[in-house]
Amino acid sequence: MRKYKIGEFSKKVGVTQEFLKHYQNNGILIPNEITEAKYRYYDQRNASTVLEIIKNKNYGFSVKEIEQVFRHRSTAEVLSLMEPKIEQMQKQLIFMEGVIEEYQKLKQFCEETRQDQWFVKSVEAFYFLPHVDIQGFIDNPLIYEILPVWTQWLPIVKSCQKCPACQHADYIWGLSVPQQAAKQIGLPVNSCVQACNGGRFFEYHSIFFLKEKQENPIQKALLQMETLGLEPVGSVFRNILMYTEYQTDSSIEHSVLYIPFKDKNTSSDGSGLNSEIR
Missing domain, CATH: 3.20.80 (Multidrug-efflux Transporter 1 Regulator Bmrr; Chain A)
Incomplete structure (x- = not known):
């Protein structure tokens, strides 16, 4: 499976390199490989993680909440976390x-x-x-x-x-x-x-x-x-x-x-x- 350096991968998935580093630092998006020289390599499987991060971010989840959604939360718990965020969005929609x-x-x-x-x-x-x-x-x-x-x-x-x-x-x-x-x-x-x-x-x-x-x-x-x-x-x-x-x-x-x-x-x-x- 082909591997991509961070710059090329970021362009392929439509995010910045800072985005990838930020979520790596928070333990959510781990590169497929990190060399001894600290070069990051990603493959196409990492793309699905990027998309999930963006989706959950758009639902209003914080970085900490995204980490919980990925690792510790059941379906019912995730929906429960979403509910107040959607209510806030509905209020914002009324305002707009x-x-x-x-x-x-x-x-x-x-x-x-x-x-x-x-x-x-x-x-x-x-x-x-x-x-x-x-x-x-x-x-x-x-x-x-x-x-x-x-x-x-x-x-x-x-x-x-x-x-x-x-x-x-x-x-x-x-x-x-x-x-x-x-x-x-x-x-x-x-x-x-x-x-x-x-x-x-x-x-x-x-x-x-x-x-x-x-x-x-x-x-x-x-x-x-x-x-x-x-x-x-x-x-x-x-x-x-x-x-x-x-x-x-x-x-x-x-x-x-x-x-x-x-x-x-x-x-x-x-x-x-x-x-x-x-």
């Missing part, structure tokens, strides 16, 4: 699919929103996690118990400003996420998280040039609602989609505002009132 979906929404927003636009739409229920008010970081330890998990799911979770429609200078910054998405990705929710019921909302799409002295998006949205005879009910929620030229004097904010309302003429409302999770 969510990021792709958010990108597609962002792209559509940027293509269609050449100037501010408004809609009256049905909006699904969402959560709001408060974080910062006009005084600084909110002093509630429950926030910081779950905040690190929430931020890991940006941009599915979004930076969000909340303020009373009647006093939008009294703002709170935090994070928002649709309740259905939160459930799907397993976001932790505790008593500091506020829930906003779904319903009909006034939805305002804004491109805001921060440098220019102009009405901010909340002021413009409320003015448009006044023109339409819509009365804000409860709080304004302003989701930040993206900043461009973020650290320059020409920073541009792309955002969507959601405002529950009632029609002054018909007394119907959007049912988007705030409630806390108890």
Whole structure:
């Protein structure tokens, strides 16, 4: 049976020489022969070991776990080791699919929103996690118990400003996420998280040039609602989609505002009132 030096063998099996040495050093991939001069020789039988290593590596196994799979684990034990790794991959897949979906929404927003636009739409229920008010970081330890998990799911979770429609200078910054998405990705929710019921909302799409002295998006949205005879009910929620030229004097904010309302003429409302999770 023909033998191959490490350089030729690595090319034949599609890995680097460092790969072969690494798994040899961990006792998993032993060359067919090592000469007194320390030259490594492999044959075609070593190729199947390389393929098994790559396969198990792709399943998420560490080097130590691969060694255990090769020598010490039964079929049932190997499947048991795989299960949490596959669960983690499924979670990563949900995240990647969510990021792709958010990108597609962002792209559509940027293509269609050449100037501010408004809609009256049905909006699904969402959560709001408060974080910062006009005084600084909110002093509630429950926030910081779950905040690190929430931020890991940006941009599915979004930076969000909340303020009373009647006093939008009294703002709170935090994070928002649709309740259905939160459930799907397993976001932790505790008593500091506020829930906003779904319903009909006034939805305002804004491109805001921060440098220019102009009405901010909340002021413009409320003015448009006044023109339409819509009365804000409860709080304004302003989701930040993206900043461009973020650290320059020409920073541009792309955002969507959601405002529950009632029609002054018909007394119907959007049912988007705030409630806390108890």
